[in-house]
Amino acid sequence: MQPLVDMTMGAAGPPHEVVLKLQGGDGWELNVWATFEDLAKLRCVRVAAWDQRRSIAAGTSAGGKVFWCGPGEGSDPETATVLIGHDDEVWDIAFLIPVTLVEKVGTLASERELD
Numbered sequence: 001m002q003p004l005v006d007m008t009m010g011a012a013g014p015p016h017e018v019v020l021k022l023q024g025g026d027g028w029e030l031n032v033w034a035t036f037e038d039l040a041k042l043r044c045v046r047v048a049a050w051d052q053r054r055s056i057a058a059g060t061s062a063g064g065k066v067f068w069c070g071p072g073e074g075s076d077p078e079t080a081t082v083l084i085g086h087d088d089e090v091w092d093i094a095f096l097i098p099v100t101l102v103e104k105v106g107t108l109a110s111e112r113e114l115d
Contacts, residue, residue, distance in 0.1 A: 005097050008115045009108060018114070020059065020105060022082075022097065030082065030095060032066050034059030034109075042106030045080055045099060046070040055088040064092060068102055 005024050012019040016033040023029045038058035048054045050069035059066040067088040069081040080099040085091030 005101055007101060007105065009105070009113070011114055016059075018109065022095070022101075024095075024097075028095070030061060030084075032059040032061045034066070036109045036112050039109030040106055042068055042102050043110060045102045045106065049073070050081060050083075050088065053088075055083065057088075062093070067091065070099060070102075 005022055007023075008021045010019050010021070011017070012033055015035075017035045018033070018039060020032040020034060020039065021029065022032070041056050041058055045056060045068055048056045048068060048070040049072040051072040055067040055069045057065055057067055061084050064084045064086065067083040067085075069083065069088070071077045071079055078099055079096050080102045082095040082097060083091040084093040
């Protein structure tokens with residue numbers, strides 16, 4: 001069963017255009033500061049498998065870079081991973097979220113839609 005994750009996108013000041021908020025109930029919240037251009041890349045997250053070194057760098061959070069990974073071989077095909085840290089090899093925080101949500105973020109960013 002996929003976790004329930006809420007998503008909002010709001011305006012942010014320079015050098016960012018967007019603040020993306022992902023929230024898993026009362027348990028966790030992730031704020032990602034990014035540009036529309038970077039987040040639009042997430043439309044193709046399904047081919048960004050971490051085990052093939054194809055993660056997508058898009059945004060910053062908690063002083064670290066944010067890397068988005070699609071489902072890898074042998075993993076749940078409907079789950080994406082968000083990694084936060086120095087790079088996608090040496091990361092500090094990871095979240096598992098529905099891959100369709102990541103694709104939705106990419107689509108909204110490509111259309112420059114905010115809440």
